Amino acid sequence: MSGRTTASVPADLQPPRSSPVRRRRPGWAPYLLLAPSVVYLVVFFVVPLLQGLRLAFTGEDGAWGLATVHELLNDPGFWSSVWNTLIMLAIILPVQLVLALAMSLLVNSKLRGSGFWFYVYMLPLGISELTSGIIWYSIFTQQGWLNSVLQDLGIISHPYIWLSYQHQLLIIATIVVAEAWRSTSIIVIILVGGLQAIPREYSEAADVFYASPWQKLWHVTLPLLRPTLRTALILRTVLAFEVFATVIALAGSSLSVLATKANNAYTQFQEPHLAAAYGILIMLLSLLSTALFLVLLPVRTE
Amino acid sequence: MFHRLISRRGVLRLGAAAAGGAAAAGLLSACGSGGGGSGSNSNLVFLSDQLSTTEETAAMRGKVLSGFKGGSVTFTAFSDTTQFIDQVVAHSKAGSGALDLIGGLQGDFVALDAQIPLRDMSDVINELKDRNFPQAYLDLAKIKGAYRFVPWITASYLMVANKKALTHLPSGADVNTLTYDQLLAWAQKMKQAQGQPLFGLPASPKGLIKRFFQGYAYPSFTGGLNTQFKSAAAVSMWQYFKQLWAVTNPQSPTYAFMQEPLLSGEVWVAWDHAVRLSDALKNQPDNFVVFPAPSGPKGLGYEPVLGGLAIPSSSKNVAKAKSLISYLTEQQVQSTMITEESWFPPVGDSALPKNLAPGVSAEAKAIVATTGATGAIASQLPIGLGAQSSAYDKVFVDTFTAIALNNAPIQSSLASEGATLQSVLQTAKAACWKPDPASTGVCQVG
Numbered sequence A: 001m002s003g004r005t006t007a008s009v010p011a012d013l014q015p016p017r018s019s020p021v022r023r024r025r026p027g028w029a030p031y032l033l034l035a036p037s038v039v040y041l042v043v044f045f046v047v048p049l050l051q052g053l054r055l056a057f058t059g060e061d062g063a064w065g066l067a068t069v070h071e072l073l074n075d076p077g078f079w080s081s082v083w084n085t086l087i088m089l090a091i092i093l094p095v096q097l098v099l100a101l102a103m104s105l106l107v108n109s110k111l112r113g114s115g116f117w118f119y120v121y122m123l124p125l126g127i128s129e130l131t132s133g134i135i136w137y138s139i140f141t142q143q144g145w146l147n148s149v150l151q152d153l154g155i156i157s158h159p160y161i162w163l164s165y166q167h168q169l170l171i172i173a174t175i176v177v178a179e180a181w182r183s184t185s186i187i188v189i190i191l192v193g194g195l196q197a198i199p200r201e202y203s204e205a206a207d208v209f210y211a212s213p214w215q216k217l218w219h220v221t222l223p224l225l226r227p228t229l230r231t232a233l234i235l236r237t238v239l240a241f242e243v244f245a246t247v248i249a250l251a252g253s254s255l256s257v258l259a260t261k262a263n264n265a266y267t268q269f270q271e272p273h274l275a276a277a278y279g280i281l282i283m284l285l286s287l288l289s290t291a292l293f294l295v296l297l298p299v300r301t302e
Numbered sequence B: 001m002f003h004r005l006i007s008r009r010g011v012l013r014l015g016a017a018a019a020g021g022a023a024a025a026g027l028l029s030a031c032g033s034g035g036g037g038s039g040s041n042s043n044l045v046f047l048s049d050q051l052s053t054t055e056e057t058a059a060m061r062g063k064v065l066s067g068f069k070g071g072s073v074t075f076t077a078f079s080d081t082t083q084f085i086d087q088v089v090a091h092s093k094a095g096s097g098a099l100d101l102i103g104g105l106q107g108d109f110v111a112l113d114a115q116i117p118l119r120d121m122s123d124v125i126n127e128l129k130d131r132n133f134p135q136a137y138l139d140l141a142k143i144k145g146a147y148r149f150v151p152w153i154t155a156s157y158l159m160v161a162n163k164k165a166l167t168h169l170p171s172g173a174d175v176n177t178l179t180y181d182q183l184l185a186w187a188q189k190m191k192q193a194q195g196q197p198l199f200g201l202p203a204s205p206k207g208l209i210k211r212f213f214q215g216y217a218y219p220s221f222t223g224g225l226n227t228q229f230k231s232a233a234a235v236s237m238w239q240y241f242k243q244l245w246a247v248t249n250p251q252s253p254t255y256a257f258m259q260e261p262l263l264s265g266e267v268w269v270a271w272d273h274a275v276r277l278s279d280a281l282k283n284q285p286d287n288f289v290v291f292p293a294p295s296g297p298k299g300l301g302y303e304p305v306l307g308g309l310a311i312p313s314s315s316k317n318v319a320k321a322k323s324l325i326s327y328l329t330e331q332q333v334q335s336t337m338i339t340e341e342s343w344f345p346p347v348g349d350s351a352l353p354k355n356l357a358p359g360v361s362a363e364a365k366a367i368v369a370t371t372g373a374t375g376a377i378a379s380q381l382p383i384g385l386g387a388q389s390s391a392y393d394k395v396f397v398d399t400f401t402a403i404a405l406n407n408a409p410i411q412s413s414l415a416s417e418g419a420t421l422q423s424v425l426q427t428a429k430a431a432c433w434k435p436d437p438a439s440t441g442v443c444q445v446g
Helices: A029-056 A067-074 A078-108 A114-126 A129-140 A145-152 A168-196 A200-208 A213-242 A245-251 A258-267 A272-296 B008-037 B054-067 B081-094 B106-113 B122-127 B135-141 B163-168 B180-194 B209-222 B232-246 B259-264 B278-283 B318-328 B331-341 B358-372 B386-405 B410-428
Strands: B044-048 B073-077 B101-105 B150-155 B157-162 B269-273 B288-291 B300-302 B305-310 B376-378
Touching: A029 A067, A029 A272, A067 A078, A067 A272, A078 A114, A078 A168, A078 A213, A078 A258, A114 A168, A129 A145, A129 A168, A129 A245, A168 A213, A168 A245, A200 A213, A213 A258, A213 A272, A245 A258, A258 A272, A258 B081, B044 B081, B044 B318, B054 B073, B054 B331, B081 B101, B081 B106, B101 B106, B101 B318, B106 B305, B106 B386, B122 B318, B135 B150, B135 B305, B150 B318, B157 B163, B157 B209, B157 B358, B163 B180, B163 B288, B180 B232, B180 B269, B209 B232, B209 B269, B209 B300, B209 B386, B232 B386, B232 B410, B259 B269, B259 B278, B278 B288, B278 B358, B288 B358, B300 B358, B318 B331, B331 B358, B358 B376, B386 B410
Parallel strands: B044 B073, B044 B101, B300 B376
Antiparallel strands: B101 B305, B150 B305, B157 B269, B157 B288
């Protein structure tokens, strides 16, 4: 995961090949510097991962086996939660990508005040997922702000029930709106980084050939942004699999995704084994989607 | 470049200094905890999974516990029962003796008792004889033959209606003696007249709709619970419920506390736990009426809720924890609990304080009216389920989800969930509890 570019170090900063100073071996310093993050990863990622695997592949009696996997597949609402997760992902990814691209092009345009927009876009990053869910619930609920505005404008006569369990796609749409507001800025940060790393010469060369802004975007910027886009897509997909507070706030028990099933299994029904099995499934799907992006969007190494 | 700036020896020195510092800090903190941790402590640590909203916790600290003269109390409330139980178990297993008092519901203590040793509270109950705890509550406090907690707070589930809804009440119906058929007719009339469904139920994952089925719908329609789970009477109950659900606000799956949609006007008539309705009644006592749940063909099924206080065996402050329990069950403190927290004392009606605020007093009266109603069927809270309590609740949530939300056929849903229910009871080796007739072996799903 990174927004780093593949630009190489300029030649004048590289040490001369036949340097009279003998290169010293780095010694222990790099390992010591790496140690805190390695310890952090082991304690907070590797250990919980192993614990999760143990829970998912043991039954309530502690015996190893596939009992929990069987329970997972037969859990009421399992398949609908898989579908809901995939549908949500299929809508949210393109919506956020287009939005983030437009936003980062605006920030990068060097127009007057474009820096201001960067700070405005970053505001939702400071708000927790649950708080964002509650804010959007107060907008979409029957006596919420959206209906008040629509009624004041004379567009509707009665408050419309946006969050009705009878309209699953409408609930998904509200979740997409809430998520787009909350997390598009993460992609914007990555894309702005990528855009700023594209040397200006490419754009100037396109200008020489009288390329229109659209042609420049399509034939110059996007191909050069490809590695960054891939990173952003991978990150966003993995995070989208983990979204649950927004879904719980807006959908309650009307609709579930894999992450809400995992959360409910642990907190509401106190079934750590089942919750771990959901967690492992989410991890596998995240790995699978990452692999897909790596295969479908290959980046040429130069 | 880095290795040129800091030599290896330098880094090692830095590392040694850091390690030394950490060791020194560890020693210091060990001394600190050794000094304060041995023997009893003037500060009592009190954990609960009740009173967890910001206002409730603030009132508990500022108005209830502030009057305790036996030392300072650190009160922490968890909104999540699992977290609460995990914390109590972790504290107890760590053996630090840092946890002195636990406040939870009867079911929490059953779950805790299966994991950690809770102190036998018979001596405390004996010392507090003058509190006159009703025998029914004392029976509930007995887990595996010994009193594991002292009755502390009670509540029940009630109905609240906006006064605007009363104009749509079917002719001949009285809210205080409502039947389920009248409730359906009322909800249908409201929807017809107002153009939108105005009856609501707390059906979100944090809502208590499972208790609606366990303590209200099943006993009222079938006279039982587990032994009637898939009976013909249960099928007609679910058929009735589908009709009611059709005129229920379809946003109900997002409602956790019904006081909020009642106050916003999204819902005019609702059923919920007394505590989860109290904001509406306290803030706008003139706009709402509160009354008992309806009666069904078999009577008025209802579920009393009992919260208690327990001391973990690992506590090193037993004497002070006991004096805090004594303080919390004093009549004056209990009346603060009613006005500030909307929880009622576990005492008979005659011991209720007289000068209560209008909304709170109405709730207290509705609870008394429920227990005293003709044909009242009191459900015991699930007994003997232990670690299976959540799996038991899941059966009712899943049945509701299948039948009401996913429109699955009633009989086949009851058959498959009935099988799950039987395996839950079997795993817990639980005998039947009221309103089901007592059983000798494991309760059999019928």
